[in-house]
Amino acid sequence: MLERLGFIGTGSITEAIIDGLAQSDYPPAEVIVSPRNADVAARLARRHAMVRVAPDNQHVLDHCPVVCLAVRPQIAEDVIRELRFSARHHVLSFIATFRLQRLQALLPDVARVIRLAPLPMVAHKLGTTIIHPRDPIAAALFNTLGTALESDDEDDFDVLFAATALMGSFFQTLHAQGAWLREHGISQSVSRAFLASLVTGLSDAASRTDIPFDALAREFSTRGGLNEQITEDLAAHGVFGAHAGAMERVLERIRKPAVSGT
Template identity: 55%
Template sequence: MIERIGFIGTGTITEAIVTGLAAQPRGLREIWVSPRNHETAAGLSHEHPLVHVGRDNQDVADRCTVLCLAIRPQIARQVLSELRLGPTHRVLSFVATWNRERLAALMPDVAHIVRLAPLPMVAQAMGPTIVFPADPVAIELFAPLGTAIAVDDEDAFDSLFASTALMGSFFAMLERHAIWLQDKGIAYADARTYLASLFSGLARTAQTRLETFADLSKEFSTPGGLNEQMTADLERAGALDAQHLALDRVFERIKNR
């Protein structure tokens, strides 16, 4: 059972994970966060009694053998070059485009390096987290925060990670739909409530049913009906294929960093 965990980097993802962990600590007695983002760190410490703010990154690393790297790729080299880590550390890295080989080069004494891709929804215990390689500590921490999906190779991790880039476009699509409804005389608040509920229900259907997405699309599209028409129009416009092209570009960016 994990009793103490530390976070290097105190941004949005750290805030979400700490919020989720603190809500159901399951044996966790202490969560240590770095002070770089003072406002977020202080807020977490004030809200959750088990959260403590370290003096600096090294202080957090000295206190915790399970250490989460929640830093931007642009500053990863500088931050890691200043840290003294040893074989007792287990590093869970959220550094988006850094593979294990690149991480290991800057942490040569660390025996366990695991890549993860937690999402903001873990704050509500609703988020999927990709894990590579399969690691019992990472799975113990993140499975209760939604779903922990362990993969066998780094290419699989990067492919799934590329899919996380769909989040922004998903909300952008909902915004376009909400504005369309607003133009038809629907109050934006009502449009937002309706669309959020609609897509939440569809996501729940996908989670609880075992059919392929193609089969569900067919089931939810009456022949000659409105859903069939909408899908056909989007396909003719190339809207669905455009998402594949965008994902390919994201994947290439991940692999080439």
């Protein structure tokens, strides 16, 4: 495992990665985080002895050969341009809308730059992190936090990245279902626990087979039964058909050409 790992940007994804690494068999000897989000940085330093808060972003670069860029796309270019990268730096970028060509133009002197899409589940060493291009350092790091999926094709990486935008709608769907249960007298605690258990079981069933999802939908629905009724009602309202358009618009946003100053 890495001796030292640095983070430019100290938000929720940085926190999830560090929490996951702290539980791994071979965590980094030292993790240096930028001070931009002081609350998160201080919390990580209190929680994990391996974490040190840098006085500024450049300090992270000066002390870490492997650096994670975990800043919001809206400020990423300004942050990068203020820093001095060198040929010793191996850069792992989590910036969703910065494709490889744009990153390489901003970071012409670094040894290597890689795109990744880590998700909050890495805090519990779960889920899949997509990586482009293939990279042994990134793969080794994120295989300790779940599964690393390396993509040789940036277009494929972008498509998979678009699918990571489904997380919010997943929880919003659960919220709507829970609201209906509560309207019918089921308490918040019971409805939440029941739905969480339901989706955990369904996820486990999906992960244990290669059966296509539409076939699983039929397998879990008795003909003329209640599950089939819900599926048909939602389909009639365009719920399933709306996914393709929503995901396509996310993909367009990821691939949108960079505009100077944005």
